[in-house]
Amino acid sequence: MQKIPLLSRVQAVVVLQAGMPLSHYGLVAVTGIMAALLAWYPGHDALVLLALPAAWSKSRGRLACFTLWAAYYLTGARDIPVVCERFFAGYHDLTAPVAFTLGIACWLLQALVLALPWTILKPGPAASAMNHAWRVALAALVVTVPPIGIIGWLSPLQVASALYPGWRLAGMVLGMAALGVAGLPRWTRKVWLAGALLTALSMCAHWQWTPPDSPVRWTAVNTALGRFDQSTYPSLYARTLRLRAVVERASAGGARVVILPEEIAGLWRPAMILWWRPDIERMRAAGQTLVIGMDIGVSTTPFRYTDSAVVTGAGRGRADSRQPVPVALWRPGSRTSAARGDVGQAFLTIAGRRAAMSLCYEDLLWWPHWRTLLDRPDIVISLSNGWFDADLALPEIQQQGIASVARLAGAPLLRATNR
Numbered sequence: 019m020q021k022i023p024l025l026s027r028v029q030a031v032v033v034l035q036a037g038m039p040l041s042h043y044g045l046v047a048v049t050g051i052m053a054a055l056l057a058w059y060p061g062h063d064a065l066v067l068l069a070l071p072a073a074w075s076k077s078r079g080r081l082a083c084f085t086l087w088a089a090y091y092l093t094g095a096r097d098i099p100v101v102c103e104r105f106f107a108g109y110h111d112l113t114a115p116v117a118f119t120l121g122i123a124c125w126l127l128q129a130l131v132l133a134l135p136w137t138i139l140k141p142g143p144a145a146s147a148m149n150h151a152w153r154v155a156l157a158a159l160v161v162t163v164p165p166i167g168i169i170g171w172l173s174p175l176q177v178a179s180a181l182y183p184g185w186r187l188a189g190m191v192l193g194m195a196a197l198g199v200a201g202l203p204r205w206t207r208k209v210w211l212a213g214a215l216l217t218a219l220s221m222c223a224h225w226q227w228t229p230p231d232s233p234v235r236w237t238a239v240n241t242a243l244g245r246f247d248q249s250t251y252p253s254l255y256a257r258t259l260r261l262r263a264v265v266e267r268a269s270a271g272g273a274r275v276v277i278l279p280e281e282i283a284g285l286w287r288p289a290m291i292l293w294w295r296p297d298i299e300r301m302r303a304a305g306q307t308l309v310i311g312m313d314i315g316v317s318t319t320p321f322r323y324t325d326s327a328v329v330t331g332a333g334r335g336r337a338d339s340r341q342p343v344p345v346a347l348w349r350p351g352s353r354t355s356a357a358r359g360d361v362g363q364a365f366l367t368i369a370g371r372r373a374a375m376s377l378c379y380e381d382l383l384w385w386p387h388w389r390t391l392l393d394r395p396d397i398v399i400s401l402s403n404g405w406f407d408a409d410l411a412l413p414e415i416q417q418q419g420i421a422s423v424a425r426l427a428g429a430p431l432l433r434a435t436n437r
Contacts (some may be wrong), residue, residue, distance in 0.1 A: 128169050150203055192220075244437070254287070284312065342379060378402045
């Protein structure tokens with residue numbers, strides 16, 4: 019009996035089970051990969067995201083559908099293994115090989131979780147156009163809002179900011195409608211009319227759109243201080259002195275509001291209050307405001323803290339991260355974990371302006387910014403600390419994500435990062 023090669027046997031199984039050649043899976047995989055690269059870093063064209071529901075509706079079978087979306091999410095989130103290795107090994111939580119293995123597992127798992135709703139909601143070949151449309155909209159919503167939306171990066175709903183800048187909630191709804199129309203299997207006369215209407219509304223939004231200017235004398239300071247060693251008081255004091263020098267230079271340059279990156283001050287201790295007091299009092303007397311990222315302890319056993327942005331100097335306020343990054347900071351049930359802030363937090367008032375805050379990981383998500391869809395802020399402020407990913411695609415994708423939020427809200431964006 020002749021022995022059949024392994025590859026031929028695998029191909030035969032796929033053809034028999036899926037009823038299609040391997041070339042179809044290769045085509046949809048390439049589509050997902052190209053969509054990720056063109057829509058996100060190194061590309062920056064969110065309109066390409068419309069190709070995903072279009073390819074989804076044309077893919078033959080759920081396995082092909084899963085291949086499409088898994089390829090998209092694997093490509094867009096390709097930095098996860100390296101980020102895990104650098105983060106956990108940098109803090110000596112895990113060895114580098116173990117951290118990289120954890121990163122591989124997280125990378126594969128996130129693609130599986132995010133691709134499943136699209137796979138499950140894939141309609142049959144005889145489904146109506148309306149059936150396709152509502153399934154696309156529902157899948158886009160499921161991967162964007164909690165619980166799956168906790169890892170809801172790379173959401174196709176980002177296309178809304180490219181199509182309808184400044185239109186907030188209406189723009190988001192119309193963006194969802196555009197995804198639904200793109201996912202229709204056949205372009206009938208009614209579909210053409212719907213597409214023409216959505217295109218006309220997009221043109222109207224762009225005609226009305228004027229990029230907003232940032233407030234005068236507001237300065238977001240980018241630093242290159244690397245990882246913060248908080249193991250000893252000498253290292254804490256040395257970092258504090260460097261930060262104080264950064265703030266003093268910005269204040270001397272005439273800045274009315276100085277914004278520093280996320281977690282740049284580390285865990286806020288009683289000694290740090292003493293060290294920062296002269297600067298805070300000087301800024302208060304000069305009518306200047308400091309926005310600084312820090313961790314604030316909540317409980318000691320188990321240890322819980324908030325990843326926060328604190329407004330001090332001439333102003334006062336605080337915003338807590340509504341979703342600290344899972345696994346790295348947010349670890350429910352462990353001895354140490356960041357605590358999630360209230361998702362209903364109002365805008366902060368800084369120097370008379372209403373500011374929507376975004377803390378690091380929130381830049382990648384939509385749902386923490388729900389308030390910007392209902393009530394336009396005067397400015398969107400992003401604080402990030404990416405000492406472990408400066409040379410990767412992730413910070414570019416993160417920047418693009420929060421820029422989309424600000425664009426849809428019709429507000430200027432100021433962003434302070436640490437590398």
